[in-house]
Amino acid sequence: MIRGFLLLSIGASLFASSDYVPFSKFSKEKQVEYNFIKIEKNSNEKIPEVKKIKKTQIRNYKKANEANLIKKSQIRKQISQNTVNIKNSEAIKEYKKENILNDNTKITNNTFIKDIKITPKLSYMHVSSSIEDEDTDKTHEIIPEISFTYKNHTLKADYFNVNRKLLNSFNYDTDWYRLIYLHKIENLNVGLGFNSLKLELSLLGISDKNSEKFPTFEFHMKNNRDRFLVEYGGFYGKNSDEIKSAYEYYLNLGYKIFNNDNLIFNLGYKNRTVDYDNTKLEFKGPTVGISTSF
DSSP states (O other), rough: OOOHHHHHHHHHHHHHTTTTTOOGGSSSHHHHTSSSSSSOOOSSSSOHHHHHHHHOOOOOOOOOOOOHHHHHHHHHHHHHHHHHHHTTOHHHHHHHHHHHHHHHHHHHHHHHHHHHHEEEEEEEEEEEEEEEEOOOEEEEEEEEEEEEEEEEEEEEEEEEEEEEOOOSSEEEEEEEEEEEEEETTTTTEEEEEEEEEEEEEETTEEEEEEEEEEEEEEEEEEEEETTTEEEEEEEEEOOSEEEEEEEEEEEEEEEEEESSEEEEEEEEOOOOOOETTEEEEEEEEEEEEEEEEO
């Protein structure tokens, strides 16, 4: 009862006040301003602010005309021409030429040096010699070798010398030079050799000196496993004069002292025989050697 009275009193006082304005008297803009209603989005309704923005004049923009286009084209053409002139200038050409040559020379030199391998080898041989199957005293000989390898190509040279005196005053002295070319096919090396054999035979102070040159066919094999190396092969040759036949066969077992092929210790056996003027000379025996590569 009391609550109803209070509500009626408040309503009467508000109605009687001169400042009171009914809700229905508010315009739509005021209703929005006082948050009595929410704005309903209508794509068709144009907001006044937007109208003002659309009516605002954008600053003057110069349209491209023929004079401006010709001027820009001339500027671009001049820049392009200057660039071509710079590229084609003699100084630039000379600079490029020198640098390209230097770069190519460096690459070629580095590749060439990297592909070259030099392998010297020194072997000791305990030689058993025989002439016409007659044995002589054993000798101790040093056999030097050297090879130059470039990719699959090898040039190799060695020297073999035996100087021995027999019990019946028969002496012989041999100097055997060899130069061979080998081509590598996987683990096989084949090629040709050039041999120069100087042989001096003497009996009771009477000597006979001869020098023969003849080709040989070369056949050499090499197999690797871990630090172990096996080499075997030989050669065969003759000429139409005094050398009826000349041949060699050998076997080498190598051990890589380090974990590479820069230092190899070798043990093996070699037999080299020549039939000279119907006189057979045979040199055979075990070998011990050492080789390196760099």
